Amino acid sequence: MTEQIDAGMVARRIAESDRLGSPDPGREIGRARRRKEDARLITGRTLWTDDIQLPGMLYVAFLRSPMAHARITRVDTSAARNQPGVAAVYTGRDFAAEQGSLPCAWPVTEDIVIPDHPPMAVEEVRYVGEAVACVVATDRYKAADALEAIEVDYEPLEPVLDMTEALAEGSPKVHEAGNRSFTWKFSGGDVEAAFRDAPVVIERTYVQQRLIPTAMEPRAVVATTDGTAFTLYSSTQIPHVLRVMLALTTGIPEHLLRVVAPDVGGGFGSKLQVTAEEVLCLLLTRRLGKPVKWTESRSEGNLTVHHGRDQLQRITLAAERDGRIRGMRADLLADMGAYLMLVTPGIPILGAFMYNGIYKMDAYDFTCTGVFTTKMPTDAYRGAGRPEATFAIERAVDELAHELGMDPVEVRRRNWITHQEFPYTTIAGLTYDSGNYEAATDRALALFGYDKLRAEQADRRDRRDPVQLGIGVSTYTEMCGLAPSRVLGSLSYGAGGWEHATVRLLPTGKVEVVTGTSPHGQGHETAWSQIAADAMGVPFEDVAVLHGDTTVAPKGMDTYGSRSLVIGGVAVLQACEKVKDRARKLAAHMLEASPDDIEFSGGTFSVRGTSAGKTIQELALAAFAAHDLPEGFEPRLDADVTFDPQNFSFPHGTHLCAVEVDTETGMTKIRSYVAVDDVGNVVNPLIVEGQVHGGIAQGIGQALFEEAVYDSEGNLLTTTMTDYLIPSAADLPEFVTDRTETPATSNALGVKGVGEAGTIAATPAVVNAVVDALRPYGVRDVRMPCSPERIWRAISESGGAAAGWAGPTEAEGGER
Amino acid sequence: MPRITVTVDGIVYEEEVEPRLLLVHLLRDRLGKTGTPVGCDTGNCGACTVMLDGRSAKSCSVLAVQADGSDVVTIEGLARNGRLHPMQEAFHAEHALQCGYCTPGMIMAAVDLLKDDPDPSDEAIRRGLEGNLCRCTGYCNIVRAVRRGAQEMSGEGVRTS
Ligand code: FES
Ligand code: FES
Numbered sequence: 001m002t003e004q005i006d007a008g009m010v011a012r013r014i015a016e017s018d019r020l021g022s023p024d025p026g027r028e029i030g031r032a033r034r035r036k037e038d039a040r041l042i043t044g045r046t047l048w049t050d051d052i053q054l055p056g057m058l059y060v061a062f063l064r065s066p067m068a069h070a071r072i073t074r075v076d077t078s079a080a081r082n083q084p085g086v087a088a089v090y091t092g093r094d095f096a097a098e099q100g101s102l103p104c105a106w107p108v109t110e111d112i113v114i115p116d117h118p119p120m121a122v123e124e125v126r127y128v129g130e131a132v133a134c135v136v137a138t139d140r141y142k143a144a145d146a147l148e149a150i151e152v153d154y155e156p157l158e159p160v161l162d163m164t165e166a167l168a169e170g171s172p173k174v175h176e177a178g179n180r181s182f183t184w185k186f187s188g189g190d191v192e193a194a195f196r197d198a199p200v201v202i203e204r205t206y207v208q209q210r211l212i213p214t215a216m217e218p219r220a221v222v223a224t225t226d227g228t229a230f231t232l233y234s235s236t237q238i239p240h241v242l243r244v245m246l247a248l249t250t251g252i253p254e255h256l257l258r259v260v261a262p263d264v265g266g267g268f269g270s271k272l273q274v275t276a277e278e279v280l281c282l283l284l285t286r287r288l289g290k291p292v293k294w295t296e297s298r299s300e301g302n303l304t305v306h307h308g309r310d311q312l313q314r315i316t317l318a319a320e321r322d323g324r325i326r327g328m329r330a331d332l333l334a335d336m337g338a339y340l341m342l343v344t345p346g347i348p349i350l351g352a353f354m355y356n357g358i359y360k361m362d363a364y365d366f367t368c369t370g371v372f373t374t375k376m377p378t379d380a381y382r383g384a385g386r387p388e389a390t391f392a393i394e395r396a397v398d399e400l401a402h403e404l405g406m407d408p409v410e411v412r413r414r415n416w417i418t419h420q421e422f423p424y425t426t427i428a429g430l431t432y433d434s435g436n437y438e439a440a441t442d443r444a445l446a447l448f449g450y451d452k453l454r455a456e457q458a459d460r461r462d463r464r465d466p467v468q469l470g471i472g473v474s475t476y477t478e479m480c481g482l483a484p485s486r487v488l489g490s491l492s493y494g495a496g497g498w499e500h501a502t503v504r505l506l507p508t509g510k511v512e513v514v515t516g517t518s519p520h521g522q523g524h525e526t527a528w529s530q531i532a533a534d535a536m537g538v539p540f541e542d543v544a545v546l547h548g549d550t551t552v553a554p555k556g557m558d559t560y561g562s563r564s565l566v567i568g569g570v571a572v573l574q575a576c577e578k579v580k581d582r583a584r585k586l587a588a589h590m591l592e593a594s595p596d597d598i599e600f601s602g603g604t605f606s607v608r609g610t611s612a613g614k615t616i617q618e619l620a621l622a623a624f625a626a627h628d629l630p631e632g633f634e635p636r637l638d639a640d641v642t643f644d645p646q647n648f649s650f651p652h653g654t655h656l657c658a659v660e661v662d663t664e665t666g667m668t669k670i671r672s673y674v675a676v677d678d679v680g681n682v683v684n685p686l687i688v689e690g691q692v693h694g695g696i697a698q699g700i701g702q703a704l705f706e707e708a709v710y711d712s713e714g715n716l717l718t719t720t721m722t723d724y725l726i727p728s729a730a731d732l733p734e735f736v737t738d739r740t741e742t743p744a745t746s747n748a749l750g751v752k753g754v755g756e757a758g759t760i761a762a763t764p765a766v767v768n769a770v771v772d773a774l775r776p777y778g779v780r781d782v783r784m785p786c787s788p789e790r791i792w793r794a795i796s797e798s799g800g801a802a803a804g805w806a807g808p809t810e811a812e813g814g815e816r
Numbered sequence: 817m818p819r820i821t822v823t824v825d826g827i828v829y830e831e832e833v834e835p836r837l838l839l840v841h842l843l844r845d846r847l848g849k850t851g852t853p854v855g856c857d858t859g860n861c862g863a864c865t866v867m868l869d870g871r872s873a874k875s876c877s878v879l880a881v882q883a884d885g886s887d888v889v890t891i892e893g894l895a896r897n898g899r900l901h902p903m904q905e906a907f908h909a910e911h912a913l914q915c916g917y918c919t920p921g922m923i924m925a926a927v928d929l930l931k932d933d934p935d936p937s938d939e940a941i942r943r944g945l946e947g948n949l950c951r952c953t954g955y956c957n958i959v960r961a962v963r964r965g966a967q968e969m970s971g972e973g974v975r976t977s
Contacts, residue, residue, distance in 0.1 A: 034908055041916030042904040042923065044851020044891035051850035139845070141834070216855050216863060216917040216951045265853070265917030266951050298856035521915030521952050686911040693954030694914060721860035721949070729942040729955040758954075 028530035028540055029749075032686040035526040036545075037519075046263040049220035049235045050295045057222075058087050060284060060294040061143035062277070063133040063150050064303065065125035068161075068374040068714025069174070070154035072123060075133055080149040085142035088288060089150065091133045092122035095283060100249045102339070103274055105494030106346035108370075112182040115175040115372075117339040119276035125154070126174055126338035127376050128715055129303030131276055136284060136292060159714035163312060163333040163371040174338055174372035181336050181370035182345060186352050188427045189363030194327025198318035202399050208388045209784050210310040210335070210708040211701075212718065213381045214726050215520075217265020218301045223281040224291035229256040234278055237267040238558040239518055241495065243550050245274045245342070250282050261548040264520030268698070269380030270305045271520065272560045273342050299719040307708055308381020310335035311348060315355075315392045319400055323411045327363035330355045330392060336370045337377035343384075344377055345370050346493060350385030350479075350561075353428040357393040358437055358477045358652060359415040364427040374714050380560060382698055383756045386478045387763055394474045394764035398771070399780065408768070409441065409450070412475050423745070430479055432650045433745045435678060437475060440740045444654040444676040447736055453658055453672075461776055466664050469671070470773025472657040474765035480753035481649030482561030497563070498644040500555035501571035503532065503579050505637035507624035509617025511536055511543045513575075516556020517568035518548050522755065523687045524564060528572050530683055531749070535576035537603025537616055555642070562649070562753025565683065570747045571643035578639030586623060586637070587614045589630040649744055651752040653677035655696070655761040661773040666792030668704060668770060674736045677757055680743045681750035688754050692737050695758020701727050702759075703766035705785050774798075820884035824849060825893025833880045840864045840875040842883075843890065851892040852920055855949070862948030865921035865928075866890045872928035874921075874947075891920035894927070903927050906965035907958075914952035922948045926962045934970055938963070 040046050077089040092099075095118075102117040120131045133150050137143035158172030165171055166179040173179060195201065222233040230252050236242055239259040247254035264271065277294050284292045296304070314331040334348040348368045356364050383390075397415075401408040417424045419436040426432065450471070457469040482488070485496030500516035513532050517524055529543040536543075546552050557563075580600060587605035588595040597608045606613030614622075619637065622628070626635035658671045675692055682688050705725040709717045718724035743750030763784070770786045771779060778798040782790055817832040824847060833842060843849040843866070852875060855863030859877040866875045867889040875888075894901045903923050906912070913919040922945065929936060929944040936944065941962045942955070950958060 035911065037916070038908040038913060041913055041919050042891075042900070042907050043895060044849075044920050046851070046853075046916060048850070048853055048917070050854070051844070053845075053848070140841070141836070214951055216861065216915065216949065217853065218855065264915065266915040268951070298858065298861070523914070690911050690914055690953060690957060693956045694952045695954075697954035698951070720858040721856045722858050726949055726951060728946045728949055729958065730946040732942075732955055734938065734959070735954060735956055 028533040029683050031530065031684065033526055033530060033540065033684055035523045036529060037523060037525050048217055048263050048265060049222055049233050052222045052233055052262070052293070054222065054224055054291040057291040057293055058136045058138060058288065059140045059143045060281060060292050061135050061140070061147050062131040063147045063152070064300070065121065065128055065130045065132050067125055067154050067156060068128050068159035069157040070125050071157060072121060072125065072132060072152060073155050074153040076151040077133060080135060080146040083142065083146040083149055085138040086135060086146045087138070088136040089133065089146065092118060092120040095120050095280065096122050098283060099279060102276060102279065103245050103249060103342060104340040104344060106343045107492055108184050108345045108349050109182040112345060113175070113177045113180070114340050115177065119279040126374050129376060134280065136288065159374045161373055161375070161710060161712070161714055163335055163373065166371050166373055167369070174374055179372045181340065181372055183367065183369045184349055185367050187365040188429060189327065191327055191329060191363040191365040194363035195318045198326055199321045200319040200400065200403060202317040202319070202396055202403060204315050204396055204399060204781065206313045206315065206392055206395060207783050208309040208311040208313065208391065210378070211308040211381055211706050212302050212708050212724050213268045213270035213305060213308055214724065215266035215268055215270055218296045218298055219271070219275065219277065219305060220293070220295040221278050221281045222291060222293045223285040225285050225289065227289065229258065230282060230285065231258045231260065232278060232282055233260045233262055235264050235271060236261050237264065237271040237518055237520055237560055239548055239550055240516060240556040240558050242274055242278065246278065246282060249274065249279055252282065259550045261518050267520045268382040269308065269384055269560060272380045273306055298721060302719045302724055303716055304376060306341055306379035307337065307376050308378060309388060310378050311388050313388065313392050315396050317396045317400055321404065323400065323404055323406055323414045325359055325361045325415050327361050328355060329365045332368040334368055334370050335373055335375065335378055337373060337375045339377050341377045341379045344379045346491070347378065347380060347385050348388065349491065351389035353430050353479060354386050354389035355393055356426055356428050357390060358417060358475055359393070360417055361427050375710055382695070382759045384561065386756065387699070387760045390474070390476045390478065390760045391764045394476065395768060398768045402775065402780070408473050409445065412473070416475065431647060432477065433647060434742045435477065435650060435652045436740060436742045437652060440652065440676045440678050441475060441654040443738055443740060444656050444674050447676065447738060448656040448672065448674040450656065467660050467662050468773040468776070470659045470661060470769040470771065472659070472765045472767065472769025472772055474655045474761045474768065476761040477650050477652035478756060478760050479648040479650060480562035480756060481566035481645060482563045483648060484646060485644050495557070496644065497557060497567065498642050499557055499563070499567040499571045500640065500642045501568065501575040502640045503572065503575040503638060505579055505583070505616065505620045507621055509538065509542070509620045511538055513543060513545045513572055514553045515545060515547045515568050515572060516553055516558065517564040518556065518558045519564070520559065522559065522564060523684065527565065527683045527687060528569060531569055531572050532576055535573055536580065537600070562755040565751050566649040566747055566753050567643060567645050569683065569751065570749055571641045573748055574643055575639045575641040578641060579637050582637050582639070583616060583619045585630055585633065586619050590614055590622060590628070645747065647746040649746065649752040651677060651679045651754060651757050653757060653761060655765040657765040657769040659766065659769040659773055661770060661791060663777070663795055666788030668786060668788070668791065670700065670733045670766070672736065673733055675758065675761065676738045676740060677754070678740045678742050679754040679757065680752035681741060682739065683749070683751065689737055691754045692758045693735055695756060696735050696762040697727055697732055699759040699762025700732065700766055703763045703784055703786060705731065707785050818881050820881055822883050822886055822888060824888045825890055835879065835881055837880040838876055839878040839880050839883050842880040843875060849890050849892060852890045853917055855917065860949065862921040862925055863918055865924040865948065867924060867928070872925050891923060894923065901927070902968035903965040906961040906968060910957045910961035910964055912953060912957040912961035918948060918950040922950060922958060926965060929962065930966050930969060935966055936962070
């Protein structure tokens with residue numbers, strides 16, 4: 001046990017020193033600034049969408065299908081219409097002429113099937129929870145009451161629940177066009193050759209279970225109109241994308257539509273969506289001329305917030321006996337659910353370039369088929385495609401290690417890109433700009449006490465201890481910072497990946513930063529202030545960051561895919577530089593010097609070699625007064641930048657997990673967890689650490705606790721937080737975190753994304769640990785979530801528990 | 817409709833309420849106390865936690881009529897005389913919140929936890945907050961914050977700072 005305590009203390013010391021201040025005094029970047037956002041969040045002075053109360057506002061409630069697949073034969077709303085407080089009751093037919101189809105912005109292949117997706121079902125329902133009618137009433141309770149008075153008759157149709165069966169001949173169809181949406185292929189190198197006569201071939205099938213993102217704030221929408229223009233408040237990650245998409249879907253002209261994301265209580269991809277409820281609330285306010293509000297209950301949300309993952313992965317790895325990987329095949333079925341939502345088909349494709357992970361190999365082949373089922377559509381969930389890819393390769397590499405009797409870390413070392421080899425173009429065609437897998441791994445092994453834990457594991461195995469110790473490693477990278485627009489274009493995505501920033505120097509010398517990113521917990525107000533304070537030479541407190549309202553911040557691509565800092569933050573920096581260029585000209589004029597002789601330091605422009613200077617505050621006032629400006633100089637010190645990155649961002653790291661598995665009960669306890677991440681330069685170590693913590697928790701959630709379960713009729717069984725288990729404080733250990741810093745070479749800040757890294761890394765680390773604990777029983781996989789029941793069954797089914805001990809392999813024993 | 821008298825953050829309210837009205841909806845929709853959010857409909861998440869007569873309660877699991885004659889303190893009433901409660905300070909200092917949606921309930925639950933155990937171990941903190949879910953932080957910093965809050969409240973923090 002000692003090494004865990006040591007590791008914990010080391011990490012705490014590291015964290016403490018981070019917390020005490022910047023490694024570089026006087027600079028804001030790198031400093032563990034406490035967040036500006038907190039003041040309102042810890043005092044209850046937030047504005048969540050559900051907090052918004054407008055005069056005359058009406059409440060909307062949706063009646064949802066109890067059937068997975070059925071034809072709607074009759075809807076009778078008359079009784080509901082006559083209930084007290086009810087202003088209106090509508091069915092899908094009432095919207096049919098104007099509701100359009102919810103958009104899918106990512107047609108991944110030319111021949112993709114994109115079915116019509118009415119926001120409210122008109123003729124047929126295709127998943128439990130699909131809206132079939134709505135009530136608009138004077139309060140939430142009355143709206144809910146009236147729902148019960150609506151009568152709907154359904155003619156049941158066959159549900160389609162299993163992807164493999166859905167593709168089989170004769171399967172009932174979700175849509176007329178069939179159950180296959182697309183097949184997308186990609187390959188690099190000569191895969192046939194890599195597999196021909198390969199000494200070792202590992203073939204495995206992994207199930208990425210369906211997940212419910214579960215942001216703590218349920219979705220909510222408020223829509224209002226003055227008769228001409230419309231405002232939509234929504235608990236969304238994407239106010240800008242939403243504005244464009246809603247304009248296209250509803251026909252409300254874009255310039256008459258304002259979208260506001262007020263305080264947003266987490267997203268994790270689930271609020272990267274154009275939802276039926278957003279469209280319908282706009283249509284309702286247009287129709288009724290009154291503000292309307294809809295807030296989902298958690299049970300409604302579990303049914304109808306888009307789900308995540310749900311893929312079946314067939315992975316084949318060809319390798320040499322010395323552990324060198326020759327090539328890899330990934331063959332996927334991806335459950336789209338009943339419809340394609342905003343980026344549904346693109347999610348598995350985002351993983352396509354990541355199955356090779358951090359490893360060198362000669363050939364790689366990827367195929368993904370998108371399949372329709374009668375379930376809630378899937379879409380982005382933290383990591384989006386990349387956790388699935390990382391899980392597959394990291395699990396498969398562990399299997400390879402086991403097959404060869406090698407230590408799993410050693411197999412990784414033999415295959416990974418070494419730090420001298422960057423920039424490195426992978427077999428999947430991406431160019432990783434920088435990284436140091438050796439350094440992160442060595443640091444993680446030391447913090448973890450790897451050798452001691454392996455010794456303890458051997459001892460427990462020898463003693464046949466009913467509580468076995470498992471050690472899991474995951475050495476991940478990911479492509480994030482979505483994304484270079486030209487790459488998105490080449491992947492048939494409907495938009496670009498740039499980000500916008502405006503920086504305004506106000507007359508009193510204060511700074512306003514307007515950003516197109518849309519934070520919902522990430523702390524952009526703090527981090528962007530740090531960037532701007534350094535660049536402009538003003539105090540941190542003198543910067544305000546504006547966001548999340550298309551009137552205030554009219555341009556942007558919003559927040560997802562760990563893109564905000566590496567694109568949006570860089571845009572802020574560049575806008576500051578542009579403002580300073582203008583300020584420099586003004587300073588030169590006022591100081592009667594050439595701009596080339598002007599230096600900038602600590603917020604003051606001065607003439608090189610003299611003491612003459614002007615502070616940025618003096619220049620701000622001078623520009624405002626505009627009495628004495630250089631010839632042709634517009635009286636303003638502000639600038640706009642739209643930054644489009646040249647490459648993705650490639651954070652990486654090594655995560656190690658030790659679990660104790662009680663082989664008699666199947667109970668798993670995470671004993672220690674170490675994460676050493678390399679996210680390049682760090683703007684705010686507190687925020688980075690927080691992102692890593694939260695990411696790990698979600699990755700552990702997938703590994704051990706979470707699954708959206710549908711029964712054989714297509715009913716979701718996990719509609720409440722009692723059934724869909726997200727980890728509580730009591731389920732998780734203290735995480736030991738540290739960093740190595742290999743600056744990104746692809747952006748001016750040297751930063752890499754961090755929002756998804758923890759989630760991507762953690763799931764395979766945990767499952768590798770669980771399987772490692774059970775190796776002596778002959779277990780080579782446990783389906784996620786690795787619940788006590790699944791673990792217990794895995795042991796029983798492998799025959800291990802009954803027939804006795806398979807025993808560690810010779811080489812596994814020999815490695816330590 | 818039943819008439820109730822309830823004190824919320826120091827103000828006495830007299831309200832006529834439907835018997836089925838939840839306390840959290842009285843607070844949010846009627847009294848404008850939107851600092852207390854709702855995260856679920858099954859009493860699992862703890863986002864709605866307030867102090868009811870000095871002990872923490874999930875306000876989504878209490879009817880407004882049950883709160884008749886009670887004293888309710890929400891996150892909005894925790895700061896006194898313009899000074900944040902030490903637990904609010906601690907959450908800020910330890911970066912124990914990201915989106916902040918769980919935070920009001922988490923802070924109220926943490927304050928209540930210390931009433932029974934003024935110097936809790938990390939494990940006791942984790943167990944004590946089991947009924948308050950956070951999707952953002954992974955709880956490490958929440959545990960640190962509660963520890964720090966406990967120190968501040970016991971006066972230790974005052975001596976060392
Ligand atoms: S809202 Fe009260 S426990 Fe979830
Ligand atoms: S901070 Fe977002 S749920 Fe806790």
